[in-house]
Amino acid sequence: MQYQLPPVWTKLYRHAVFPEFSHDERARYNFLANLNRFISTVIAPGNQIAFQNRVKPAFEKEKGRTFANRHEVAEAMSKDPVYQSWAALRRCTMEMRQQNGRAVVMRQAKELADKVKQYAGDNLILKKNFKVPEYLRHVDNHLMPGSYHTSYFEGDVSNAANYDSGLFVTSGGMLGSLTDGGGKAIAKWVKEYYPDFRPKKILDIGCGLGHNTLPLAEAFPDAEVIGIDAGEPMLRYGAARANALGVKNVKFIQMDAEDMSEFEDETFDWVQTTMFLHETGGKAIHKIMKEIGRVLKKGGLCLHIEQPQYTPDMSYYEQFMRDWDAYYNAEPYWGHMHDLQPEDLMAECGIPKERFMQIGVKAVNDLDTQKKDDKITEDYGRTPIWNVFGGWK
Ligand SMILES: C[S@@+](CC[C@H](N)C(=O)[O-])C[C@H]1O[C@@H](n2cnc3c(N)ncnc32)[C@H](O)[C@@H]1O
Structure with a gap:
């Protein structure tokens, strides 16, 4: 080997x-x-x-x-x-x-x-009396x-x-020099498969410090991109990082995704989440789905990057190995979230089964030299495929 x-x-x-x-x-x-x-x-x-x-x-x-x-x-x-x-x-x-x-x-x-x-x-809105979700x-x-x-x-x-x-350590450097490989990959995929899609408003829920939000803003410079998160330090750092990197069409707002009532119905053309759903609580995830369904425009796009769900075609051994985080990595909602079937989750946010999609999106990693050189001298890791599910409302 x-x-x-x-x-x-x-x-x-x-x-x-x-x-x-x-x-x-x-x-x-x-x-x-x-x-x-x-x-x-x-x-x-x-x-x-x-x-x-x-x-x-x-x-x-x-x-x-x-x-x-x-x-x-x-x-x-x-x-x-x-x-x-x-x-x-x-x-x-x-x-x-x-x-x-x-x-x-x-x-x-x-x-x-x-x-x-x-x-x-x-580009930053923090709330004085913000209540971090109990979960x-x-x-x-x-x-x-x-x-x-x-x-x-x-x-x-x-x-x-x-x-x-x-x-970088946890991902073995597979996310690229700005730890934004997921966002870059999904933006590239959307542009390639839906070249006529011109979103004006994009929402990234659980954006963290914006690693995967900025690539959306850069790929769609005419769009207004909003990242929401519950974590004040993440948003504060993320907004400054966006300014330092010169990305202007993005705003960071402190908000609990379970209640996005400050956005009107059908505000967004695209709602994105990246490695977010597995950190949401058992009841919260259903409230969030309902809210996504409300703020997403009819005909809008909803996509979630996540580790694969535990579907019936996944062996119990693989489910068990994937469940390690739930037991030993302080990810208490991991197992419950991965037990949910993606089609059912999407139905909760108004995406009918016939418009549901689950895709493997090829990762983008600017640290991966494999693509540049047939004779691999350095291999910066497996080229992962991002598991993505969602659909058009
Ligand atoms: C694993 S991080 C993912 C961050 C980012 N999407 C990325 O790809 O780097 C999950 C984020 O979700 C946020 N979060 C969890 N529950 C939330 C909620 N109900 N409302 C807003 N943000 C939430 C956390 O604060 C955290 O920043």
């Missing part, structure tokens, strides 16, 4: 509000990105071998039947030493990634807040202390800066 290295962390584009890194801090991120890649490509396949050769036969012998769902697979695999080792390594890498990023941004929190102030503009408030999503919404002082952006610099 050929082991392929991720790109070096220094290939990330350091825009004007990006945190500063010392030699050792960069080295730590590089070590962790490599460890992550090693665990996911060299160690992880051992789980399948343990399952096939040991865990499944033992379960079937004991019960006289095979697995009935992924939870039974999880229960049986949790006792296996290969799974235990892989899961523990993966968890430790995530904790180390969060702690490295956190140490970096905390030591320069004031300087970061000042840089963000310098790039502040009129978000108590979760340190993917082990990020304080998650997306915690500010440690007025104007603080440290959690957003941690997210911006560290996602």
Whole structure:
């Protein structure tokens, strides 16, 4: 088996509000990105071998039947030493990634807040008495202390800066130099497949710091793009980052997606979410779907980039492996969200089954040298296909 290295962390584009890194801090991120890649490509396949050769036969012998769902697979695999080792390594890498990023941004929190102030503009609306949704408030999503919404002082952006610099480690550099590969891919796909579509208003829900919002604004410069999110530091940092990168047709608004009543009915030509739905609570996701259906124009486009849903054609073993985040990565809504069937979710926002679509969108990664050179000298990772579902209302 050929082991392929991720790109070096220094290939990330350091825009004007990006945190500063010392030699050792960069080295730590590089070590962790490599460890992550090693665990996911060299160690992880051992789980399948343990399952096939040991865990499944033992379960079937004991019960006289095979697995009935992924939870039974999880229960049986949790006792296996290969799974235990892989899961523990993966968890430790995530904790180390969060702690490295956190140490970096905390030591320069004031300087970061000042840089963000310098790039502040009129593209940000924060709400004084904003209530972070209950389901978000108590979760340190993917082990990020304080998650997306915690500010440690007025104007603080440290959690957003941690997210911006560290996602590279978790994704093994597959998201490109601005961590915007998802947004770039979907914008490219929409332009290619629907060349006559000229959206005037685009909404990105759960936009975070705008990694995947800015590519929409850049691809459709005549459109007004609005990103909404519950996390104040993300929005504050995101608005300054957009200004630093010179993207002008985008605005960041603090809003709970469960109640978008400040937008009138049928406001948007396109509603997009990227890696958002799996972080929404069990009841919230249905409220959000209803709100999307309300604010999306008739004939408008709705697309969601997500990890694949657990459909009946996915094996219980694959469902179980994909469910790791729900158990060990502080993603408490992950399992529930992935159990929902995408056609049903889209029906909730007014997209009938005959107009439902599920597609694989080829990733865009400007750090991937494979495409430029037939003889691969450096491979910056698998070329992922983004799983996207949605449709036209
Ligand atoms: C995994 S992040 C994805 C960020 C961004 N879409 C991206 O691709 O980088 C999920 C985001 O959803 C936001 N979020 C979760 N529930 C929300 C809600 N009810 N209303 C607004 N934002 C929400 C979180 O604050 C977080 O920034």
